[in-house]
Amino acid sequence: MAMIALKCPEIEVVVVDINEARIAAWNTDKLPIYEPGLLEVVKEARGRNLFFSTDVGKHVGEADIVFVSVNTPTKTSGVGAGKAADLTYWEGAARVIASVSSSSKIIVEKSTVPVKTADAIEKVLCRNCTNPDVHFEILSNPEFLAEGTAIEDLMAPDRVLIGGKDTESGRAAIEALASVYAHWVPQERILRANLWSAELAKLTANAMLAQRISSMNSISALCEATGADVQQVARSIGTDSRIGPKFLNASVGFGGSCFQKDILNLVYICETAGLQQVANYWEQVITMNNYQKHRFVQRVISAMFNTISKKKIAVYGFAFKKDTGDTRETPAIDVCRGLMADGANVCVYDPQVTDEQVYQDLTTQPYEWYDHPNPRSAPVDKSAIAISHDPMEAARGAHGICVLTEWDEFKSYDYQKVYDNMVKPAFIFDGRNILDHQKLREIGFIVYALGKPLEPFLQKNYS
Numbered sequence: 001m002a003m004i005a006l007k008c009p010e011i012e013v014v015v016v017d018i019n020e021a022r023i024a025a026w027n028t029d030k031l032p033i034y035e036p037g038l039l040e041v042v043k044e045a046r047g048r049n050l051f052f053s054t055d056v057g058k059h060v061g062e063a064d065i066v067f068v069s070v071n072t073p074t075k076t077s078g079v080g081a082g083k084a085a086d087l088t089y090w091e092g093a094a095r096v097i098a099s100v101s102s103s104s105k106i107i108v109e110k111s112t113v114p115v116k117t118a119d120a121i122e123k124v125l126c127r128n129c130t131n132p133d134v135h136f137e138i139l140s141n142p143e144f145l146a147e148g149t150a151i152e153d154l155m156a157p158d159r160v161l162i163g164g165k166d167t168e169s170g171r172a173a174i175e176a177l178a179s180v181y182a183h184w185v186p187q188e189r190i191l192r193a194n195l196w197s198a199e200l201a202k203l204t205a206n207a208m209l210a211q212r213i214s215s216m217n218s219i220s221a222l223c224e225a226t227g228a229d230v231q232q233v234a235r236s237i238g239t240d241s242r243i244g245p246k247f248l249n250a251s252v253g254f255g256g257s258c259f260q261k262d263i264l265n266l267v268y269i270c271e272t273a274g275l276q277q278v279a280n281y282w283e284q285v286i287t288m289n290n291y292q293k294h295r296f297v298q299r300v301i302s303a304m305f306n307t308i309s310k311k312k313i314a315v316y317g318f319a320f321k322k323d324t325g326d327t328r329e330t331p332a333i334d335v336c337r338g339l340m341a342d343g344a345n346v347c348v349y350d351p352q353v354t355d356e357q358v359y360q361d362l363t364t365q366p367y368e369w370y371d372h373p374n375p376r377s378a379p380v381d382k383s384a385i386a387i388s389h390d391p392m393e394a395a396r397g398a399h400g401i402c403v404l405t406e407w408d409e410f411k412s413y414d415y416q417k418v419y420d421n422m423v424k425p426a427f428i429f430d431g432r433n434i435l436d437h438q439k440l441r442e443i444g445f446i447v448y449a450l451g452k453p454l455e456p457f458l459q460k461n462y463s
């Protein structure tokens, strides 16, 4: 919305949220999320044609176009729990829109939703609006930005996708929304589609992207078993223009609020459509991701002589990727939990994630985040968790370091100094393959590099 406000000065954009603390933060220079370049964009438009408010009724009532971008997490209870999308927030928003609307509106699905959601939302809107002159035209306009690169993705998107009905009012609504994006996006990048294709394209895009990572992660295990190097394999296949070089980085596992949730949603839709084989196919992407996180923990344990009890392990990076403070579904949660389950004490360092977030993530059940706490959370031993704001201190007295996020700063540390303060043998487990492994080995570290030939020390100890 900030980008639309920046690029379309004649359009008034009001961002409304029921979360007062977030709106308050949006009105300061300490935004509630860390995203490179976002503050500059917000500052340029805020107070001019970009506003943040908790007065949902007033601003939705006045709007011509309403983008609904509420959260659509995985259901945690009831029918479809653990897979289906929870549309409670979406339905709640639709009911509010219906109740405050005295003029016709275009309703834009910006959240990622199951295919056919537009149908359900239209029913909620139409049955709850008492004014017969009000018409709601629903469009699907899924968002493809990635966190950490949101501004550049929005500034020059590969495409903007707009799905709508093939009716006169549907086509007019598509063109109205297209004219907003046309302020800065070339026409050939604005794709028009029918509603169901647009909704399904978003789930499919995420499933395909995650599938590439799981495919490379599966090969990383085979590389370690055979002496092949997963980065060399990735480079070799990525030069085939039909495959392409992006999204082939083997890692400790993909995280983020979208991939797992959206694939599980796709799996659930397939199951309810009676397509069990198709559901099984996509679910395997998640299974492989879980295997990769588990495999990483096993590597740490077996390298350290099959016992990590009471050993300090420094965790470099807790966010699900670099340049964000977001920890939703970060592989670091499962890795830290796995290490602690085997008795280790973890000491987390991340340049952006708050202490409260780390504690919250490591002491509560999966399928929740700080906005939506789950009362059934089982507490874990807090004394096994330490947090440091200094990477050197995090590693002091540690037996090993696990690199779980690819923050650039990790590449430039003085690893000789880090090594000198660690217990020997000192291990580094590079779950992102970002460090100079040769140099680390020269210093004296035992290095596990994901998907790369194992050094003799690890071969002997790996069971």
Ligand SMILES: NC(=O)c1ccc[n+]([C@@H]2O[C@H](COP(=O)([O-])OP(=O)(O)OC[C@H]3O[C@@H](n4cnc5c(N)ncnc54)[C@H](O)[C@@H]3O)[C@@H](O)[C@H]2O)c1
Pocket: 016, 017, 018, 019, 022, 056, 069, 070, 071, 072, 089, 090, 092, 093, 096, 110, 111, 112, 113, 143, 144, 145, 146, 147, 257, 258, 371
């Ligand atoms: N995070 C991303 O990078 C990204 C990218 C593409 C698509 N998406 C999709 O966008 C949607 C939102 O994702 P997010 O990461 O911003 O979630 P989020 O949980 O960070 O934000 C959702 C916001 O909606 C607010 N909200 C809930 N119900 C409301 C209501 N009735 N009225 C007003 N506000 C309400 C919440 O208070 C919250 O601040 C999801 O469907 C997600 O899949 C996210």
Ligand SMILES: O=c1ccn([C@@H]2O[C@H](COP(=O)(O)OP(=O)(O)O[C@H]3O[C@H](CO)[C@@H](O)[C@H](O)[C@H]3O)[C@@H](O)[C@H]2O)c(=O)[nH]1
Pocket: 112, 143, 144, 145, 146, 147, 148, 206, 209, 213, 246, 247, 248, 249, 250, 251, 252, 253, 254, 255, 256, 257, 258, 259, 320, 321, 322
């Ligand atoms: O080669 C790769 C690329 C990514 N990742 C990991 O995959 C996860 C997701 O990364 P990324 O896709 O860059 O970030 P997201 O913000 O989750 O963005 C995804 O999810 C969004 C929400 O649906 C979509 O809009 C984006 O197009 C889609 O890329 C992160 O843990 C990354 O570290 C890898 O392990 N290897």
